[in-house]
Amino acid sequence: DAKTTQPNSMESNEEEPVHLPCNHSTISGTDYIHWYRQLPSQGPEYVIHGLTSNVNNRMASLAIAEDRKSSTLILHRATLRDAAVYYCILSPGWGSARQLTFGSGTQLTVLP
Amino acid sequence: DAGITQSPRHKVTETGTPVTLRCHQTENHRYMYWYRQDPGHGLRLIHYSYGVKDTDKGEVSDGYSVSRSKTEDFLLTLESATSSQTSVYFCAISEPPKGNSPLHFGNGTRLTVT
Numbered sequence: 001d002a003k004t005t006q007p008n009s010m011e012s013n014e015e016e017p018v019h020l021p022c023n024h025s026t027i028s029g030t031d032y033i034h035w036y037r038q039l040p041s042q043g044p045e046y047v048i049h050g051l052t053s054n055v056n057n058r059m060a061s062l063a064i065a066e067d068r069k070s071s072t073l074i075l076h077r078a079t080l081r082d083a084a085v086y087y088c089i090l091s092p093g094w095g096s097a098r099q100l101t102f103g104s105g106t107q108l109t110v111l112p
Numbered sequence: 113d114a115g116i117t118q119s120p121r122h123k124v125t126e127t128g129t130p131v132t133l134r135c136h137q138t139e140n141h142r143y144m145y146w147y148r149q150d151p152g153h154g155l156r157l158i159h160y161s162y163g164v165k166d167t168d169k170g171e172v173s174d175g176y177s178v179s180r181s182k183t184e185d186f187l188l189t190l191e192s193a194t195s196s197q198t199s200v201y202f203c204a205i206s207e208p209p210k211g212n213s214p215l216h217f218g219n220g221t222r223l224t225v226t
Binding site (some may be wrong): 032087 | 204211214215
C-alpha cells in the first residue's frame, strides 16, 4: 500500500503562512491525496483533497507536485486555532477501504 | 461532526469483561469505520462496513468484532477486554471510497481497561 511521509513537527508564527509537506513517492495514478487535521481531544477533521491539480477551499490550499510524489498543504494565515496534528493520506481511487491508513502526522505549533 | 454520535464518550472497564461501543450516523452514508488511536501509532483501522451486514477487517482486527444491522448504527465489541485495548476509538463515515470521498469522524470514545 502507498504510504506517506511527513515531518513529526513544525512551528509557525501566528498570521504567517504555513507550508506542511508530505512525500508519497509510491503513489499510484488513481490515488487521491487527502489532508485531515486533529485538534486536541477531537476526532480528525477533513481539510482538503486533490488528484492532480492544485485545490483551494475556505480552509486551505493543496499544492500537488507535477510528478505527484509530493504535496504541500498551505495555510495562508495561521491562527492559534490551527494548532493541530495534520495528516496526509492516500485514498485509492479503485481500492479497498482497508487502504485508508494514517501515519503519525505533523504536529503544528502556532506561536503568538 | 457530520451527524456522527459515539457512545459512550468515556468508559472504564475491567480486564475480561465485554464492551460494546456504538456509532450512530444521521447522514445515510454507506461506509462506516472503526479506528483506534494510540500514542506513537497514529490512527489504525480496526474494521469497516460497506453496507448493512457487510463488514471487513482492518489492520488491527484481532480481539474485536463488529455488527451493522441498520445503516445508521455500527457497533464495535470487545468480547473480553484486555489492557492492550485501552485506547481512544474513533468512528468514521464516508460515501463509497472511490478516492474522492472524505472521511468524517466522530469525537471518539476513550476506553480504559484496568
